[in-house]
Amino acid sequence: SAVISQKPSRDICQRGTSLTIQCQVDSQVTMMFWYRQQPGQSLTLIATANQGSEATYESGFVIDKFPISRPNLTFSTLTVSNMSPEDSSIYLCSVARGALSTEAFFGQGTRLTVV
């Protein structure tokens, strides 16, 4: 298994500001992903964080709104920029050890409320 630490666990932010969420894994992993879980909804993949290159975004998500960094094989950040109340969600980091891994591990999530 992989132990994933996400920070912060929750935050309340003013609209128009930005929040950076950190994801730290206890061992090197090949794949890191960011998901969003809107209130009462399922999880939606935002992007795949690629080490040393730009993240790969899913349809409906753009780099200007959700910039992602991945400086090494154990760490990634997701920034939620210029926040609005519609960004209030749980943001989850997920990892898979290899490109062909059959199991993905999830962090505890960051519960974001925008007021």
Next chain:
Amino acid sequence: AQSVTQLGSHVSVSEGALVLLRCNYSSSVPPYLFWYVQYPNQGLQLLLKYTTGATLVKGINGFEAEFKKSETSFHLTKPSAHMSDAAEYFCAVSLAGSARQLTFGSGTQLTVLP
């Protein structure tokens, strides 16, 4: 492209009764299928997965699921519900070959009644 449909956003069972959570999938290639559980204010925990081989898979906490290709289903069952099973359950599918880029169902909230 793949998709997942979970029938029943809320399921209630009595303690000791059978738990049945339904999941149907759509995939253009042989799928990998997963069930995750999410307890309040926590992340997701993998219950079980189907990749290849035996179609009946057993997971943690007494849960099991059967992959039925002809019915494109992967229903989750547990013979006897326990109060601690109350949680949100998500079925997910990924393209064969990896657990990356999971597509999740809408989730089923399981309530266990005393």
